[in-house]
Amino acid sequence: MATPTSNIRNFSIIAHIDHGKSTLADRLLETTRTVVGNEMMAQVLDDMELERERGITIKAHAIRMMYERPDGQYVLNMIDTPGHVDFTYEVSRSLAACEGAILVVDASQGIEAQTLSNLYLAIENNLTIIPVINKIDLPSANPDHVADMIGELLGYDPASIPRISAKAGINIIDVLNKIVDEIPAPQGKLENPLQALIFDSVYDSYRGAISYVRVVEGSIRQNTKIRMMKTGAEYLVSEVGTFTMKRNVQQSLEPGEVGYMLANVKKIADIKIGDTVTSIDNPSQTQLPGYKDVKPMIFSGIYPTNPEDYKILRDALEKLQLNDSALSWLPETSEALGFGFRTGFLGLLHMEIVQERLDREFNVDIITTAPNVEYHVFMADESMVAIESPSKLPDPSRYDHIEEPYIQAQIFTPKEYVGPLMKLCEEKRGEFKTMEYLDEFKVILKYELPLGEVMFDFYDRLKSVSRGYAGLDYDPCGYRKNNLVKLDILLNGDPVDAFSVIIHKDKATTYGTAICVRLKDLIPRQQFDVAIQGAIGGKIISRTTVKAVRKDVTAKCYGGDISRKRKLLEKQKEGKKRMKNIGSVEVPQKAFLAVLSLNDAGSGGDDD
Amino acid sequence: MIGFYLHVPFCAKVCAYCDFAVLAAPLRVQRRYVELAQREAQIRWSRDAKNQSIRTVYLGGGTPTELQATDLGGLLDGMRAIGLIPPGLAEFSVECNPENLTEDRLATLAENGVDRFSLGVQTLSPRLLEAVGRKSDPDISRAAVERLVKTGSRVSCDLMFSLPGQSVSQFLADLEELTSMGVGHASFYGLSVEGNTLLGQQVSRGDVLAPDDLYADFYRQGVASLESKGIFRYEVSNFSRPGQEGIHNRSYWERREYLGIGPGAHSFLGGVRMGAPKAFSRWASWVEEGCPIAGMSLDPIGPAEARVEAIWLGLRQSAGLDLLAFEEEFSKGLDPKRWREFELADQVRIQDGRLQITGEGFCWIDRIVQTLLS
Ligand SMILES: Nc1nc2c(ncn2[C@@H]2O[C@H](COP(=O)(O)OP(=O)(O)OP(=O)(O)O)[C@@H](O)[C@H]2O)c(=O)[nH]1
Ligand code: SF4
Ligand SMILES: [Mg+2]
Numbered sequence: 001m002a003t004p005t006s007n008i009r010n011f012s013i014i015a016h017i018d019h020g021k022s023t024l025a026d027r028l029l030e031t032t033r034t035v036v037g038n039e040m041m042a043q044v045l046d047d048m049e050l051e052r053e054r055g056i057t058i059k060a061h062a063i064r065m066m067y068e069r070p071d072g073q074y075v076l077n078m079i080d081t082p083g084h085v086d087f088t089y090e091v092s093r094s095l096a097a098c099e100g101a102i103l104v105v106d107a108s109q110g111i112e113a114q115t116l117s118n119l120y121l122a123i124e125n126n127l128t129i130i131p132v133i134n135k136i137d138l139p140s141a142n143p144d145h146v147a148d149m150i151g152e153l154l155g156y157d158p159a160s161i162p163r164i165s166a167k168a169g170i171n172i173i174d175v176l177n178k179i180v181d182e183i184p185a186p187q188g189k190l191e192n193p194l195q196a197l198i199f200d201s202v203y204d205s206y207r208g209a210i211s212y213v214r215v216v217e218g219s220i221r222q223n224t225k226i227r228m229m230k231t232g233a234e235y236l237v238s239e240v241g242t243f244t245m246k247r248n249v250q251q252s253l254e255p256g257e258v259g260y261m262l263a264n265v266k267k268i269a270d271i272k273i274g275d276t277v278t279s280i281d282n283p284s285q286t287q288l289p290g291y292k293d294v295k296p297m298i299f300s301g302i303y304p305t306n307p308e309d310y311k312i313l314r315d316a317l318e319k320l321q322l323n324d325s326a327l328s329w330l331p332e333t334s335e336a337l338g339f340g341f342r343t344g345f346l347g348l349l350h351m352e353i354v355q356e357r358l359d360r361e362f363n364v365d366i367i368t369t370a371p372n373v374e375y376h377v378f379m380a381d382e383s384m385v386a387i388e389s390p391s392k393l394p395d396p397s398r399y400d401h402i403e404e405p406y407i408q409a410q411i412f413t414p415k416e417y418v419g420p421l422m423k424l425c426e427e428k429r430g431e432f433k434t435m436e437y438l439d440e441f442k443v444i445l446k447y448e449l450p451l452g453e454v455m456f457d458f459y460d461r462l463k464s465v466s467r468g469y470a471g472l473d474y475d476p477c478g479y480r481k482n483n484l485v486k487l488d489i490l491l492n493g494d495p496v497d498a499f500s501v502i503i504h505k506d507k508a509t510t511y512g513t514a515i516c517v518r519l520k521d522l523i524p525r526q527q528f529d530v531a532i533q534g535a536i537g538g539k540i541i542s543r544t545t546v547k548a549v550r551k552d553v554t555a556k557c558y559g560g561d562i563s564r565k566r567k568l569l570e571k572q573k574e575g576k577k578r579m580k581n582i583g584s585v586e587v588p589q590k591a592f593l594a595v596l597s598l599n600d601a602g603s604g605g606d607d608d
Numbered sequence: 609m610i611g612f613y614l615h616v617p618f619c620a621k622v623c624a625y626c627d628f629a630v631l632a633a634p635l636r637v638q639r640r641y642v643e644l645a646q647r648e649a650q651i652r653w654s655r656d657a658k659n660q661s662i663r664t665v666y667l668g669g670g671t672p673t674e675l676q677a678t679d680l681g682g683l684l685d686g687m688r689a690i691g692l693i694p695p696g697l698a699e700f701s702v703e704c705n706p707e708n709l710t711e712d713r714l715a716t717l718a719e720n721g722v723d724r725f726s727l728g729v730q731t732l733s734p735r736l737l738e739a740v741g742r743k744s745d746p747d748i749s750r751a752a753v754e755r756l757v758k759t760g761s762r763v764s765c766d767l768m769f770s771l772p773g774q775s776v777s778q779f780l781a782d783l784e785e786l787t788s789m790g791v792g793h794a795s796f797y798g799l800s801v802e803g804n805t806l807l808g809q810q811v812s813r814g815d816v817l818a819p820d821d822l823y824a825d826f827y828r829q830g831v832a833s834l835e836s837k838g839i840f841r842y843e844v845s846n847f848s849r850p851g852q853e854g855i856h857n858r859s860y861w862e863r864r865e866y867l868g869i870g871p872g873a874h875s876f877l878g879g880v881r882m883g884a885p886k887a888f889s890r891w892a893s894w895v896e897e898g899c900p901i902a903g904m905s906l907d908p909i910g911p912a913e914a915r916v917e918a919i920w921l922g923l924r925q926s927a928g929l930d931l932l933a934f935e936e937e938f939s940k941g942l943d944p945k946r947w948r949e950f951e952l953a954d955q956v957r958i959q960d961g962r963l964q965i966t967g968e969g970f971c972w973i974d975r976i977v978q979t980l981l982s
Contacts, residue, residue, distance in 0.1 A: 233858055264623065337762065348886055368653055527972075550821065551824040552975040553970065553971055553972065553974055554800075555843065560874040560875075560876070561874045561883065562860065562876070563874070563907040564919065565920075566916055566920065567907075569977065569978070571982050572974075573982055576978055
């Protein structure tokens with residue numbers, strides 16, 4: 001008993017981070033009785049372990065709800081999206097599967113960086129936008145002011161914007177009714193050739209690759225012979241269905257419907273997010289617009305801790321990519337670390353999440369190197385080489401100059417933090433562009449900054465100088481020539497390629513000293529002294545030493561408590577797995593990411 | 609045949625570095641302990657240990673001799689009555705502190721068949737004793753050693769090194785003096801500063817410096833000094849004249865089973881390592897509830913766990929690890945590649961089919977074990 005297309009509504013929930021998207025999703029699921037009783041918990045859609053631990057949404061989550069009202073029964077397909085800037089790609093993918101978007105705005109924070117960027121994405125996708133003001137229960141809420149601002153921005157009557165509390169469950173019905181009344185029903189026709197958009201996918205260890213599809217035209221059912229229009233792969237569909245809290249097998253998916261599709265997919269690379277699925281028997285001539293390829297912003301090397309695990313790592317990356325299409329990778333080799341992959345990410349958080357997922361979901365032990373941006377090296381003969389890894393930088397005699405990528409940053413901030421934020425941007429080699437008033441309290445500062453400087457602690461520093469109030473959005477804005485040098489790190493005299501960084505000349509000495517001090521804390525004492533040196537073009541600029549240990553013995557045996565010591569041994573064994581032998585020096589995983597924790601570095605420098 | 613460990617959780621004053629299950633408690637609590645230990649033993653001896661026969665008894669703590677002679681006698685009588693101290697034991701050891709080794713207590717212990725005394729001397733330097741917050745007087749220790757040696761029992765002394773401010777020569781002088789008094793067994797270990805102790809807090813506040821730079825020197829020279837007197841290392845931190853090895857303690861390293869009674873005491877029975885609640889009050893209510901198994905920490909020893917134990921505990925002993933027996937037990941032997949680097953460095957050797965730690969290797973035993981495990 002399929003719901004007529006006219007009673008289907010497809011929408012995403014979008015907002016700046018923490019404005020309450022997932023909490024609103026909870027209330028919608030509850031009101032429509034999609035989730036009942038003890039299945040319910042806060043941010044119930046955030047089902048990934050990492051999402052629950054960090055309290056943020058990382059993946060877009062799609063779910064189907066049934067909503068009854070006097071004029072009929074509606075199918076609402078909802079996609080809850082992440083708010084963090086690193087996951088914007090998840091938002092744009094979700095929007096392409098929808099006709100509408102709910103734009104949630106926090107009643108006390110007002111319009112923030114990703115409120116605007118996600119709103120523009122929705123407008124680009126021609127979606128109907130329903131603004132909602134959330135957290136009206138907060139004492140600091142200022143819904144009238146926020147309503148005026150949004151009204152102005154969208155040309156929407158401020159008085160008709162629902163003012164809700166997702167947490168307290170206030171005015172949720174208004175939102176549901178607006179979804180039905182304002183978002184257009186999907187357009188497609190059952191008799192047309194099949195066109196379905198793959199908007200997401202996941203690897204399931206029992207069922208293989210599962211595609212999440214939005215049917216635009218025609219229908220798809222068990223035994224439909226399908227072709228992926230981009231990859232050309234052909235398969236027989238073995239199952240289709242929709243997702244509520246679990247997967248529900250359905251006879252078919254019809255125009256406007258959102259669901260999953262299983263086929264006995266042999267090659268993971270056959271499934272490409274953004275591809276159009278059509279039927280072989282009645283093929284569509286045209287593809288759906290699909291997605292723009294994402295360009296990674298930062299790169300880092302990922303290596304298996306055990307060289308034998310190279311293939312396992314490759315497999316894991318492939319499977320993870322099914323569920324994270326913003327991830328990209330190419331094989332590379334490092335003298336220090338062996339065979340691995342140069343991996344591209346959208347930002348530091350994205351990188352961290354990928355590492356964690358490889359570890360938790362795929363159980364591979366990896367070593368990750370410090371992230372860097374892509375540099376353009378202009379050779380003596382004026383040709384340009386793009387390098388994604390500092391170790392690939394040619395000898396200085398062979399190139400003329402290096403260019404580094406810049407971003408245009410929009411910093412949203414209450415006006416009292418403008419001073420400290422400007423100071424921070426200057427420190428990061430930023431170039432001031434403009435300052436605009438969003439309203440009488442809030443300012444948008446625009447700077448052009450080297451991405452390489454923003455990549456590390458910029459976001460954290462921005463948050464701390466603004467007491468958490470400032471937000472950041474950015475877009476790439478080309479490359480610029482700067483005085484950049486390669487800094488090498490040597491362990492007992494041997495350069496370790498995985499530690500090399502490209503850095504502005506003026507900062508090299510400070511940085512080199514800081515990194516040596518930090519590494520001294522991170523590299524455990526060995527049976528011999530380990531000298532750590534920073535060098536530019538062969539010239540040593542900093543040095544520290546890790547003094548040798550003289551024993552490694554637990555003499556005391558805790559009476560009969562054998563368990564305690566054994567468990568300790570087992571734990572140390574795990575720790576040992578994360579060590580990499582560089583020459584004869586044991587280096588732990590976290591040392592390769594030392595640059596990310598430079599601020600924790602203790603005092604002191606040269607110790608000998 | 610199993611071992612029986614009885615834990616007496618009292619000390620006159622808790623030392624600054626101590627992280628055992630101990631407390632300084634009034635007589636009333638000590639008597640309550642005697643009753644509860646009896647109850648626990650009654651329940652667990654038949655239920656968990658199935659009344660197997662007892663080979664060795666070890667009365668440890670804390671300080672068993674902190675109990676009044678009459679309470680001590682009562683405790684042991686009770687245990688004997690239910691069969692936990694049978695005649696014909698291979699060994700009956702008692703840990704004692706020099707301070708409270710009075711004639712009446714000694715008599716009680718002798719009547720009960722104690723044939724080995726392990727005396728907590730720690731150091732003969734008054735300044736160092738004070739530094740680690742230990743209530744003791746070196747002259748009393750000396751007198752106690754003399755007194756015990758005279759009874760003809762086997763006597764062991766516990767010593768510590770790498771104490772804050774201790775010099776290697778001081779430590780060697782202690783060893784020298786004690787062995788010359790006729791002590792046939794010694795155990796010593798370096799101070800380990802645990803976060804949850806008074807000393808741990810003093811160190812982390814920076815009030816006390818506890819460097820372990822000299823650790824290896826203390827250890828190396830301590831071993832050499834004892835061995836020159838005919839007292840040989842049979843385990844990382846245990847030394848004896850041939851034939852005077854501690855039978856009970858050795859059974860731990862041989863992965864034999866034992867029943868432990870008392871707060872925080874561990875047992876190894878039916879292939880499961882189990883621990884009673886550590887805090888006295890929690891232990892007391894647990895005993896009153898009938899010692900439910902669910903109230904213990906349980907650690908079932910499967911093949912994977914047994915393998916770790918076999919390697920680690922085997923290598924702690926000078927006799928080392930019997931490679932053939934190991935291969936039989938785990939149907940897969942140890943890969944010689946794993947110890948090659950240590951063999952080249954003279955830290956291990958193969959003798960009579962056994963993998964043994966040698967010389968300098970004892971200073972690196974954790975690293976060696978780690979490598980063999982991975
Ligand atoms: N007081 C109040 N707090 C709310 C309300 N809605 C959400 N919150 C809280 O705001 C925080 C963020 O809520 P989420 O629903 O996780 O926000 P989100 O927009 O999904 O966040 P991301 O997915 O990480 O971008 C949580 O602590 C919620 O409990 C509300 O109406 N009132
Ligand atoms: S004598 Fe032993 S058990 Fe008692 S407090 Fe001192 S170290 Fe701890
Ligand atoms: Mg969320």
